[in-house]
Amino acid sequence: MLAAMFTPGDRSRLRDSLVAAARADPCITGAALTGSAALAAEDRWSDIDLALGVASGADLTQIVADWTGRMYREWRAVHHVDVYRGNTLFRVFLLADTLQVDIAFWPAAEFGAIGPTFRLLFGATGQPPVLPPPSAAGFIGMAWLYALHVRSSIARGRLWQAEYMVSGMRDQVLALACLRHGLPSAEGRGTDRLPPELSAALAGALVRALDAGELRRAFGVVTDTLVAEVGRVDVVLLERLAGPLKELAG
Numbered sequence: 450m451l452a453a454m455f456t457p458g459d460r461s462r463l464r465d466s467l468v469a470a471a472r473a474d475p476c477i478t479g480a481a482l483t484g485s486a487a488l489a490a491e492d493r494w495s496d497i498d499l500a501l502g503v504a505s506g507a508d509l510t511q512i513v514a515d516w517t518g519r520m521y522r523e524w525r526a527v528h529h530v531d532v533y534r535g536n537t538l539f540r541v542f543l544l545a546d547t548l549q550v551d552i553a554f555w556p557a558a559e560f561g562a563i564g565p566t567f568r569l570l571f572g573a574t575g576q577p578p579v580l581p582p583p584s585a586a587g588f589i590g591m592a593w594l595y596a597l598h599v600r601s602s603i604a605r606g607r608l609w610q611a612e613y614m615v616s617g618m619r620d621q622v623l624a625l626a627c628l629r630h631g632l633p634s635a636e637g638r639g640t641d642r643l644p645p646e647l648s649a650a651l652a653g654a655l656v657r658a659l660d661a662g663e664l665r666r667a668f669g670v671v672t673d674t675l676v677a678e679v680g681r682v683d684v685v686l687l688e689r690l691a692g693p694l695k696e697l698a699g
Contacts, residue, residue: 455548457493463524463548464497468570470519471501476512478502478557479572487568496549502560502572513540513554520550535559535578583634585625585682592621592675593690596697599668603661611664612656619654619671625678626651650674665698672698 464486471480484498485491503509517540520526525545532539536559542550561567561574595618602611624634626647632639640648654671657663672694680687 453546455544455546457491459546460491460495460497460548463550464499466524467497467499467550467552470516471499472571474512476504476507477572478504479560479574480570481560481562482568482570483553483566484551485566487566496551498551498553498566500553500555500560500567502555502557502575505557509538509554513538516540516552516554520552524550526550535580583624583628585628586686588621588625588628588634589675589679589683589686589690592618592625593694593697595621596668596672596675596694599664600697603664603668606661608659608661608664611661612659615654615656615664615667615671618668618675619651622654622671622675622678623651625675625682629678629682647674669698 464482468480471477479502481487481500482498483500485495486498503512517526517529520529520542524542526542527545529540529542532541536556538554540552540554542552544550555577556575557573558575559577560572561577563577563580595614599611599614599618602608602614620637623637623640623643626643627634627639630639630643632642651671651674654667654674656667676687676691676694679690
């Protein structure tokens with residue numbers, strides 16, 4: 450039998466239960482909402498993002514295991530995956546009702562805001578590490594790296610790999626455009642707010658069929674868009690990159 454999809458009410462009740470459990474856990478020094486809830490910007494599809502500060506000297510492995518066991522026993526988790534950012538573990542759970550629950554376990558000394566989506570619920574904050582912001586140079590570099598692999602994949606007849614590389618290159622160009630327009634560049638979060646003319650241009654870089662001719666066409670579109678974006682952020686770099694980029698897609 451298929452499980453019913455979660456409702457916003459289900460999400461709120463579970464979040465309240467998680468926060469209550471955090472308050473009752475002597476190893477947790479603080480808790481904060483992150484993500485859209487921290488900005489009161491949730492919608493029907495939002496997940497739960499909860500950050501927890503873990504006391505210095507506490508057994509992190511045991512704490513994570515305890516919270517994980519509770520997620521499976523009491524809140525119907527069916528699977529989880531771990532993502533690390535520095536010393537912080539983000540354990541991401543999928544519930545039977547398709548709700549996503551992200552619980553971040555921070556060392557207490559580093560527990561704090563690294564962006565605007567952080568709302569402290571209780572406890573004290575520390576000094577989070579300063580992470581370098583995304584850069585145009587980084588996105589440009591990844592884009593031409595993908596471009597090299599597009600060319601070689603097509604030449605080798607590896608059409609699935611070529612499609613993967615074209616899509617990766619396009620994602621870097623989209624991120625570069627988002628950065629230029631002051632939009633979130635990670636995970637496509639700002640992409641739908643790009644100017645329509647730019648979105649329309651990059652729509653042409655979608656691969657429509659798995660054959661070499663179509664892959665070359667899409668590759669040419671995303672390369673032209675990359676060249677245009679580079680020219681808007683770094684004219685000097687464009688002078689060095691334009692020729693090789695056009696040679697790759699030629």
